[in-house]
Amino acid sequence: MPQELSLTTMALMLLGGMGLLLYGISVMSEGLQKIAGHRLRQIFSAVTDRPFLGLVAGAVVTILFQSSTATTVILVGLAAASVVTLRQCLPVILGADIGTTVTAQLIALKVTEISLPIVGVGALIVFFSKKDRYRRVGQAVIGFGLLFLGLKIMGDAMAPLRYSAVLKEALLGVSSSPLLAILIAAIFTFLVHSSAAALGVIVVLASQGLIDTLAAFYFILGANVGSSFTAVFSSLGSHREAQRVAAAHVLAKVGGTFLVFPFAVPFVNWLTSVTSSPSFQVANAHTLFNVFVTCAFFPLRNFGARALERLLPEKKIPDFEPRYLNEALLDTPSIALGLAYREVARLSAEVLRMFRDVDRVLRFNKYDLTERMIYKENVVNTLFSKATAYITLLLRRPLSRREFEKGMGLIKVLNDLELISDIISKNIVPQLQQKIRERIIFSSTGWEELSMIYQEVCLMMRLTHKALVRADYCLAEQAIKLHPRVLKLERGLRSTHIYRLREGIKETEASSRLHLELLNAYVRIAEHLRNIALTVAGELTAERVCPPEPPLLEEEPEEENAVRIEAL
Template identity: 35%
Template sequence: MAPLPEKSRQICRNHIFALFLCLTLFCLWFVPGLQGVVRANHSVVPEGGSLLDQAHSVKDNNDLVLVKVPSKGSGGAVKATLFALIGGIGLFMFGIHLMSEGLQKAAGNRIKSVLGKLTGKPIYGLVLGTVITAIIQSSSATTVMVVGFVNAGLLEFTQSIGVILGANIGTTVTTQVVALKLDQFALPAIGLGMIMYLFFDARKVKQAGQAVMGFGLLFLGIVIMKNAIPPEAKETIRHLFLMSSGTLKGTLFGLLVGTVATAIVQSSSITVSLIVILAFQGLVTDLKEVIPLILGCNIGTCTTALLASLKTDREAQRAAAAHTFFNIFGALMTLTIFYHLYLWVIPKIGGNMPHQIANLHVMIKLVDAVIFVPIVRPFSRFLTWFVPEKRILARELARPHYLIEGIKQDPTAALELAIKETVRFGGICRAVIKTAMDGFTYNDEELLKRGHIYAQAARTLRNTIMDFVIDLSARDISEDEAKKVANIIVSLYNFDKVLTQARKLLKLGQTKAACNIPLMGSALEELKKIYHEVDDALTEVSGRLPEFHR
């Protein structure tokens, strides 16, 4: 049986997701015993009947929240609390992911256009990085995008430093939003987002609907988490916060916990927001308790960019290293220089503890940026020394220099990288032909052997590029992007045909060299003429390939 078209599969996935979400909300509201209703003063509505029936009894309180209410000593109390926390954290993380992905899709081409026009002034990069990250709600996504753009040659390394600093500031928007306590908008946002996503055909409306639905799921997760922590567990959590303050051992403990937790979830926005949520429960009473944790979260978020840069060129690796150095040096400066200043200034600004934590997060990032922006160029020279260039070996030809798996979420940047890698593949094909030509002409067996190694590496690289663009084509990309994918595949096919002929020439050259057969003058001239024509054609195709995708 023939497989369903991609559009049909996408429609099926949409309806399955909608059905799952509807069933979840149905259980949340109507199934007796799954949830309880808790007032803001923690008084419990008597159980019995459905949740909706219980909710009608709460008329004098607008802070109606959904939460499992385990009875003390109940055998299922621990299990129910654990399930509620896991579900709440899952909804929260999925909401941030869904919102970030929708906003990235909606703004992808514009981001590329703006980044392409970025000037060399670090302050412009700082502002741009702040705005982009505030829009897409993920500093990790912005940093990975910047690493990809540097790798693709769309950004210079020095320009990228300002953008990365701005990304550190923009990521604090999520924490500020969580501190606003917009719980009452959670379910309406989910419903509105679902309507926009399922019942409108316009791509931009669908992407906006995805972002709105993610916003609602984010706050639904917050509602569940905030009210799922039983009183007996709060003392334990409170003790953990106290362990993170006051002593060197406690500070190191807080740094470690924040770093590991953020490295696991790949987002400092999530981990710092969780701290804000716990502060709503009265589990944080002093900023001293959270400063090491926040600094650890800032360090842990660097792992995303570092992992994304493993298979990139040196410039992109320097950009990822810049992100890591910023956050590590920023943590050291906070602990040694600005610690007491923050403890004095933040309470003066005002607000409850959740708002103070959110403001602290912003101030740490702003101070770091103010310190680093004036020294961007000297710092870039330091990183150039710290991450030096390396000589490319023959075996490294098969390794992609531009492709980054993590950037497939941004098709615009991913296509730029695929084009760069395809042009590089064409250059390797030219090198194979040149090697085959010289080995065939001079009966050089060593050169012919090296040509076979290059050819095998080129074929491996072609397969890697092909897998990358085919995987990209299976994603939710625009019609224009699909055409670009098709052009890349055609270019790979044409380059590969030339590579196949070069391999045949290499085999013929080995036979000729083994028999030590000389090449006559007229034949040599004719072979050189053909070689130059092929080389010129490959050069022209490689040069024009990026133009086809503008």
């Protein structure tokens, strides 16, 4: 019975230690997300054009988040959102692999022995700091301490097992079959979604004498392969570029494993001759393996990118699928928020194109264009729903106050954009179709007036769209100031139209209903544009200082605007 109790206690300690380890990684990651998460996207976007800086960024971010898997999943999401390309991601992935080696080295240096003081320091920072920034630093320190506390508890639980002949025989059976050891470690790493956790367990097993260094090395190879599986699953059903990034990570790990596997025995013999500490032998094996993979594949990154582009050719994105949203990145809220912003900006551009089509139909009587506008409205309505659902899920994640306000602002913008698209498809398009079917012609004055107010609303829409894309307070203010001008113009044009009706002008009488419906629709669109501009100015911009007389957008060439909007 005592023996059974002892085994139960050891099992509970192992389970609790693993729980603390994973929870520590989660707490530390969440704290770091709140501190610098909003800069991650800018960091990756800035350094990916410089391969060596990409290596450093990948290593540093992975050291902070204690997971190359998390770094790779972030890159997969950014690639899916067209923020970075495959060629830009490869150095960061290789750098992330080097970053994972730090955890094993810290364990070998006995950092686990000071895990409780680290937790204590973090707790003091959290409970005695009044500023949120310092509290987040404390949260990250607590997570770091819990990570190593979990490893210490697991090590203490495994200490008596070194005398267990049954366990030693079972581990010997696994380690004597290298491929089985690699497979088991790969599956375990994939299940816990953390290479740092898997490596911690391997170091603990080796330090307690439960496995020798050769068996530990095979487990390390499996852990490295398993760390790449999560990114593969997060890329399934995503864009080709994201799938290429995930495939590149898998190929680098598997390729490195194949290259070093035949030399495992002499390599381990050399490691044991360098140091007698099992912990350092395992940590050094992991470090040297990942350095070797980086050195082997870094010069081949462009060739590898070209090969993957041929193996995984580009595929067309379905109309009803978002271009930038990626649910795998909801666990990295700051980056997910940036991608949601890009999706909202893209939908704003789509609505702007729909409104421009109104003028083309009025001028050239293109009935097929009205049918395309209805189809596009169905597409954007679906995308509006998906974007709103995505941001709603995002708002449930840990966000700073500023990020939460941005998320709420994006939902407001989506709501007004959807109402504008509804006005175009349900109020304007039926009138345009009736105009074409019944061959309605405006009077020359009526046409000039409709063109005049259309241009004003179009300018307001372009200003609002640019303000949204650039998060520009000044452009938003210009759009807001245009709204009273549109209202005043509409009242005047409605009066002049009624005056022409009194004169009995034939074209005016025939087009009266269409004319007034268009005026009414334009005013309603302007109201929603004002709402969007107010949201941009109040919730989506940081700097709220404008020059005395900012230039109006209408001074820019129309062709340049069209190109810029298409580039979104």
